[in-house]
Amino acid sequence: xxxxxxxxxxxxAEERTPLIKIAEKLGIRIPTLCYHPALEPxxxxxxxxxxxxxxxxxxxxxxxxxxxxxxxxxxxxxxRVIKARKLIIELLLSRCSKAKVIxxxxxxxxxxxxxxxEGDEDCILCGLCVRVCSEIVGANAISFTSRxxxxxxxxxxxxxxxxxxxxxxxxxxxxxxxxxxxxIKGTRKIERWDTSRPLQRCSICGNYFAPVAQxxxxxxxxxxxxxxxxxxxxxxxxxxxxxxxxLGHI
Amino acid sequence: MNLVLVDDIIARYRWEKAAIIAILQDIQRxxxxxxxxALTYAASRLAIPLTQVxxxxxxxxxxxxxxxxxxxxxxxxxxxxxxxxxxxxxxxLERELGIKAGETTDDMRVSLETVNCLGxxxxxxxxxxxxxxxxxxxxxxxxxILKKLRKL
Ligand code: SF4
Ligand code: FES
Numbered sequence: 001x002x003x004x005x006x007x008x009x010x011x012x013a014e015e016r017t018p019l020i021k022i023a024e025k026l027g028i029r030i031p032t033l034c035y036h037p038a039l040e041p042x043x044x045x046x047x048x049x050x051x052x053x054x055x056x057x058x059x060x061x062x063x064x065x066x067x068x069x070x071x072x073x074x075x076x077x078x079x080r081v082i083k084a085r086k087l088i089i090e091l092l093l094s095r096c097s098k099a100k101v102i103x104x105x106x107x108x109x110x111x112x113x114x115x116x117x118e119g120d121e122d123c124i125l126c127g128l129c130v131r132v133c134s135e136i137v138g139a140n141a142i143s144f145t146s147r148x149x150x151x152x153x154x155x156x157x158x159x160x161x162x163x164x165x166x167x168x169x170x171x172x173x174x175x176x177x178x179x180x181x182x183x184i185k186g187t188r189k190i191e192r193w194d195t196s197r198p199l200q201r202c203s204i205c206g207n208y209f210a211p212v213a214q215x216x217x218x219x220x221x222x223x224x225x226x227x228x229x230x231x232x233x234x235x236x237x238x239x240x241x242x243x244x245x246x247l248g249h250i
Numbered sequence: 251m252n253l254v255l256v257d258d259i260i261a262r263y264r265w266e267k268a269a270i271i272a273i274l275q276d277i278q279r280x281x282x283x284x285x286x287x288a289l290t291y292a293a294s295r296l297a298i299p300l301t302q303v304x305x306x307x308x309x310x311x312x313x314x315x316x317x318x319x320x321x322x323x324x325x326x327x328x329x330x331x332x333x334x335x336x337x338x339x340x341x342x343l344e345r346e347l348g349i350k351a352g353e354t355t356d357d358m359r360v361s362l363e364t365v366n367c368l369g370x371x372x373x374x375x376x377x378x379x380x381x382x383x384x385x386x387x388x389x390x391x392x393x394x395i396l397k398k399l400r401k402l
Contacts, residue, residue, distance in 0.1 A: 134299070143301035145308040156304035157286055157315075163300070 002070040007077065016067035019074055020048060023063060030063050030076055031085070031105065033092075033175050034126035039135055041065035042127050046088045047105070051075040060084055082109070090114045095121045099176040122178035125151060129170030129179060139163045139217070142170065142193060155193050166190065166197030166211035183208060202232035209233065251287050255280050260295055267296050274307060283314045311365055319354040319361040321399055324378040328367030331374035339375055339387050340364065346396055360399065 002015045006023055013022045018041055023030050033045035041064045048063040053073040060080065075081060089111045092102045097118035105111075127144065130153055134140050141164035145154050155161035166188045171179040182189045188197045188211050199208035200215055209232035219229055227236065259276040263269035273296075277288050284307050293300040307313045325331075325340045340362075344350055347360055354361040368376055373385030379395060 134301070140299035140301045143299075143305045145305055147309050156289075156300045161300075 002068055004068055004070070004072045004074065006074040013068045015069070019050065019052075019061075019063040019066045019068060022068060023074075023076060028076055032064060033101070033124060034128060035064040036128055036132075036173065039128070039131045042131065045092070045124060045126050047085065047092075049081060049084050049088065051078050051081050085109060086111055091116065092124055093118070095119045096124055096176055098122070099124070099178075101175050122176055123153060124176055125153070126175060127153075128173040128175065129153060132169045132173050137165070137167055137169055139165050139167070141165075141195075155195075158194070160194045160196075164190070164193055164195045164197070165213040165217045166195060167214045167217075200229070202235050203230045204235040204239075205232060207232055207234075251281075251285060253288065253291050256288050256291050257295065260292060265296060267298055270296065270298060270303065270306065271310075274303075274313060278313060283317045286315070311363070314361075314363075317354065317358070319358050321360045321380055321402065322363065322378075323360060323399075324363045324365050325351070326366075326368045326370075326374065326376040326378070327364045328371065328374070330371035331367075331376055334374045336375035336387075338389070339377060339392055342389055342392050343377075343396075346392075 001012050003010060003012050004022070005011070006019070006026060007028055009026055011022060011026065020030055020032065020035060021037075030048045030050065032048045034042050035045075035048060043062045043065040046062060049060050050063045050066075051058050051074070052061050052066065053075070054069065054071070058080075063074075063076070086109050089102070089105045089109050091114075092099075093106050093111060094114040094116035096102050097114065098120055099122060102124070125144070130143055133142050141161040142153055142155055145152060145156075155164070168181045168188070168190070170193075171181040171190065179190060179192045182191075183199060186199050186201070186208050188199055189195070197211040197213050200210055200212045201207070202209050215229045218224070231239070256277060259273055259280065262276070263273055270292075273292060274284060274289075277292065278284050281288060289303050289307060290300055293303040307315060323343060325336055325343065327336050327340065340351060343362055347355055347362055349355055349360075349362055351362050351364045365378075368378065368383070370376055370383065370385070373383065375385075375387045377384045377387050377392070377395070379399065384391065384395060
């Protein structure tokens with residue numbers, strides 16, 4: 001355990017805990033875009049910038065991946081932090097001027113017209129989609145490609161990936177809503193990845209409920225009852241409820 | 251495509267995942283670029299996600315996913331070369347060859363590329379032709395090099 005100070009609160013924490021987790025427990029909100037508690041921190045959006053004073057020297061670090069150390073003093077709202085954060089938001093706004101999250105942040109921090117133009121990119125390269133696909137799903141369908149100003153997220157060779165199971169975790173996590181997912185007539189389409197996947201029909205109600213590829217993927221990994229792959233969650237819930245109700249009559 | 255060649259290369263590195271960059275270099279030496287089929291095959295043989303291989307292949311300037319010409323001209327645009335007029339040399343080459351940086355002539359003879367520092371700044375501006383470094387490049391020197399290349 002180490003002892004540190006965050007915005008005047010002296011706290012104990014497990015050594016190397018990311019500052020953001022400690023702040024969270026104290027109810028101190030630090031804005032983030034590329035952070036997700038279930039994924040490895042990535043430190044790429046820089047929005048969670050805070051000031052750390054260590055041995056009398058202050059510097060700006062990212063709270064999502066800066067580890068707790070003995071005796072450090074952290075400021076999450078100092079003048080320097082706010083100034084840096086404003087610039088970061090301005091840069092993000094210059095890249096993705098139409099993204100709602102960024103607009104909201106700009107509003108909150110009083111960032112008006114960005115000085116560096118108003119781009120209409122939709123992706124901020126936060127890497128949440130890439131990380132969830134590899135770390136949690138394990139499909140490895142997308143990754144960062146190229147570098148510098150050409151850096152982007154894509155499938156290998158920009159063609160539909162055989163690895164994509166159509167689960168939609170990427171679309172779910174994307175902070176800027178850059179990944180559109182559509183279920184149309186028995187097919188799931190993820191346009192950004194050039195992917196379409198057939199959906200499985202529920203054997204009870206006949207509604208489409210999940211991509212076949214995703215169900216196969218789970219089936220190969222987990223030993224679950226067959227009905228999970230045949231029936232939609234709604235019908236399963238209903239049938240469980242009926243079973244429980246039937247028990248009540250005994 | 252002869253994928254046995256890819257197998258040979260991988261075997262030389264004892265199926266070592268960590269050697270992926272060296273393997274990609276060898277594949278490129280073999281085929282003159284990184285063919286999609288070869289990358290897909292190498293990834294599956296090494297059990298590395300294709301996404302990772304593709305990220306690497308697109309990250310390094312030295313790799314090319316498009317077929318390259320017989321000869322490769324690389325113009326350094328690093329800071330030192332830049333201030334010494336590398337851009338003018340590049341523009342001249344583009345004009346003479348009728349292609350832009352990153353492209354290959356239609357007859358597949360010459361590819362033109364740029365790089366952001368070769369680490370030999372004192373020699374700038376530098377143009378590398380088929381692995382040979384030509385320092386202190388000038389417009390006149392460019393002409394004579396192109397003339398030689400045409401004869402090759
Ligand atoms: S597509 Fe969305 S989730 Fe993926 S890197 Fe871009 S902004 Fe992040
Ligand atoms: S949340 Fe910390 S850098 Fe993005």
